[in-house]
Amino acid sequence: MVATANGKGTFSEHHQLSIGAGLHHKAAAEFVAECDVVLAIGTELASTDLWSGPLKFPGDLIRIDVDPAQMITNALPDYCLVGDAQATVTALNQRLGKAHASQEAAKRAQRWQKLFRKHARTQGxxxxxxxxxxxxxxxxxxxxxxxxxxxxxxxxxxxxxxxxxxxxxxxxxxxxxxxxxxxxxxxxxxxxxxxxxxxxxxxxxxxxxxxxxxxxxxxxxxxxxxxxxxxxxxxxxxxxxxxxxxxxxxxxxxxxxxxxxxxxxxxxxxxxxxxxxxxxxxxxxxxxxxxxxxxxxxxxx
Missing domain, CATH: 3.40.50.970 (Thiamin diphosphate (ThDP)-binding fold, Pyr/PP domains)
Structure with missing residues (x-):
């Protein structure tokens, strides 16, 4: 999980799967480029968050947004879920059921956390x-x-x-x-x-x-x-x-x-x-x- 500037705090940055806040970091772009599926919730995926150009999505891109027009702005998704972010995510969780992060996912997140924090600390x-x-x-x-x-x-x-x-x-x-x-x-x-x-x-x-x-x-x-x-x-x-x-x-x-x-x-x-x-x-x-x-x-x- 990576948060945009305006999305900072919507989920805990201390969570084991949280990589950090700020899409402008090289590590964030490299993480997304490694993902099979990306779920983008309420983000424009705009240049104001992406200082080094658009993200690359080699796998499927799923976008959740309350604005249908925003759904196809800056990046074309493979799947569109138009609706309130909280209500839509709640419905998804109910459909998918409870799940726990696998050891593999936790280790992968930990690797990206270290890269992200290194970049963030160098820049700041x-x-x-x-x-x-x-x-x-x-x-x-x-x-x-x-x-x-x-x-x-x-x-x-x-x-x-x-x-x-x-x-x-x-x-x-x-x-x-x-x-x-x-x-x-x-x-x-x-x-x-x-x-x-x-x-x-x-x-x-x-x-x-x-x-x-x-x-x-x-x-x-x-x-x-x-x-x-x-x-x-x-x-x-x-x-x-x-x-x-x-x-x-x-x-x-x-x-x-x-x-x-x-x-x-x-x-x-x-x-x-x-x-x-x-x-x-x-x-x-x-x-x-x-x-x-x-x-x-x-x-x-």
Whole structure:
């Protein structure tokens, strides 16, 4: 089992047959290419999830989708099951009966898990200290509201296991900068008993930074993590890779901790993994939002 970004958390990433979350990894594509049958549930199989081109299906492809038009978009299935995902999967399970993973299937999944995690950790190496600190603090059922930021799609997507549907809120497809903070506010108000974290880059958070005032007014114990790499790091990297002049992507340093305090939130600048973990833990019990301005190597800078 492999989850897309928006499908992360729909089944446990700790399950013995779970390979991971993120279809963009080479290991995910190679795994699918080895399968006799692929069951694709509610996924567009679109380029927003598949960064290196369409998946190859040497065996049968079965698609489940509530939208008949979507059923034949991006990949033509051998079998179409049009309907609500939960209802259709439930009906399939009833028809097939209970089954347990064979030793062969478990060993095969374990092999692909190792390859997937190796690729994910290599791609997200710059953010692993941040991710490991979050693992230490987050409780089961925590919600990450991520922006279109490198710390999210390279860092947490494939390296931070989460439990339960809607545990990873992420703007797949549109690359919407600024999404994380408003999404986190909505999630925290809708599920006040769950830990909710907003995770941003320093460029993206500038789109919706004033929403801190809303979160402060509602007195939400909401950690807002801002990974500061001095601008729009992904666009800057792509310019360098194409040997283009780097322009319009570097931002002057912003003191986000000071901005937070000006909007009646707590604010702290951190560059150390242990200090970050302690601050994140404290933020979940605070009397208002806490902005954690992450700088240096911890931010992937």
């Amino acid at each position: 190496a710059a953010w692993l200290p941040l991710v490991e600190a979050m693992k230490e603090v987050l409780a089961p059922g925590a919600v990450i509201a991520g922006d279109s930021a490198m710390a999210c799609y390279y860092g947490t997507l494939s390296n931070l296991p989460l439990e339960g549907p809607a545990s990873f809120l992420y703007p797949t497809g549109f690359g919407t900068l600024g999404y994380g903070l408003p999404a986190a506010i909505g999630a925290k108000m809708g599920a006040p008993d769950r830990q909710v974290v907003a995770l941003h880059g320093d460029g993206g958070v500038m789109f919706t930074l004033p929403e801190l005032a809303t979160a402060a007014q509602e007195r939400l114990p909401l950690p807002v993590i801002i990974c500061d790499n001095g601008g729009y790091g992904e666009i800057r990297r792509e310019m360098v890779d194409r040997s283009e002049p780097v322009h319009g992507v570097n931002l002057p340093g912003v003191d986000f901790a000071m901005v937070a305090k000006g909007l009646n939130c707590h604010g702290l600048t951190v560059d150390d993994e242990d200090r970050f973990a302690a601050a994140l833990r404290k933020a979940f019990t605070a009397d208002r939002p806490t902005v954690l301005h992450v700088v240096g190597d911890l931010a992937g800078a």
